[in-house]
Amino acid sequence: xxxxxxxxxxxxxxxxxxxxxxxxxxxxxxxxxxxxxxxxxxxxxxxxxxxxxxxxxxxxxxxxxxxxxxxxxxxxxxxxxxxxxxxxxxxxxxxxxxxxxxxxxxxxxxxxxxxxxxxxxxxxxxxxxxxxxxxxxxxxxxxxxxxxxxxxxxxxxxxxxxxxxxxxxxxxxxxxxxxxxxxxxxxxxxxxxxxxxxxxxxxxxxxxxxxxxxxxxxxxxxxxxxxxxxxxxxxxxxxxxxxxxxxxxxxx
Ligand code: G3P
Numbered sequence: 228x229x230x231x232x233x234x235x236x237x238x239x240x241x242x243x244x245x246x247x248x249x250x251x252x253x254x255x256x257x258x259x260x261x262x263x264x265x266x267x268x269x270x271x272x273x274x275x276x277x278x279x280x281x282x283x284x285x286x287x288x289x290x291x292x293x294x295x296x297x298x299x300x301x302x303x304x305x306x307x308x309x310x311x312x313x314x315x316x317x318x319x320x321x322x323x324x325x326x327x328x329x330x331x332x333x334x335x336x337x338x339x340x341x342x343x344x345x346x347x348x349x350x351x352x353x354x355x356x357x358x359x360x361x362x363x364x365x366x367x368x369x370x371x372x373x374x375x376x377x378x379x380x381x382x383x384x385x386x387x388x389x390x391x392x393x394x395x396x397x398x399x400x401x402x403x404x405x406x407x408x409x410x411x412x413x414x415x416x417x418x419x420x421x422x423x424x425x426x427x428x429x430x431x432x433x434x435x436x437x438x439x440x441x442x443x444x445x446x447x448x449x450x451x452x453x454x455x456x457x458x459x460x461x462x463x464x465x466x467x468x469x470x471x472x473x474x475x476x477x478x479x
Pocket of ligand 1 (some may be wrong): 240267269282341372394418442443462
């Protein structure tokens with residue numbers, strides 16, 4: 228699992244979100260054009276149970292609407308503009324569904340789906356997201372991640388062949404996820420925050436046979452440090468910079 232990806236894998240965090248509005252088809256397309264190895268996105272449910280791709284629980288920051296995603300239907304969400312907050316050149320860029328992302332990019336890149344039903348943990352997001360991956364036969368092209376271990380257990384029940392990555396909050400609040408307790412999940416990857424990554428954490432995780440994918444790494448110095456520690460992947464808003472840093476690290 229995951230071994231076919233270049234190492235360290237460059238995941239475009241919410242797409243190429245430094246150069247295009249996050250979590251939009253434009254940002255994912257750009258990430259692929261820029262040469263990212265994989266894309267990362269945030270999935271959650273609308274009021275009518277459709278899986279959409281957006282990071283925040285509220286639509287305010289990226290779509291100028293002070294309402295929660297889970298309180299709006301897909302057709303209401305589709306009428307919003309998720310591009311103008313970034314740049315007027317992207318005006319009218321819609322919030323995509325997970326299905327649209329899988330159809331457009333599922334055969335072109337590898338996809339990390341973060342299950343972000345953090346304020347509605349009992350909803351059907353894991354089963355619905357898994358159902359879409361199954362519908363398009365993308366089990367070998369998808370990694371699921373979440374800060375919520377229960378969502379990962381549920382998705383693995385649906386798709387035992389899909390790897391799972393446990394996200395750890397930064398600092399003390401992520402200590403349990405990074406500890407032996409987190410191992411109980413038998414995850415394929417640990418996703419720690421960049422300041423928590425030490426050589427001890429990388430070695431311990433590797434000894435367990437799991438990978439280390441680090442979020443969110445945008446500074447070249449951080450990339451260099453993490454590549455020297457032999458992490459297996461990074462999430463970055465800026466795949467071009469990360470690809471250059473990886474090439475330089477390989478030359479040394
Ligand atoms: O999945 C990596 C990273 O995206 C996790 O943090 O807050 O951006 O979802 P966040």
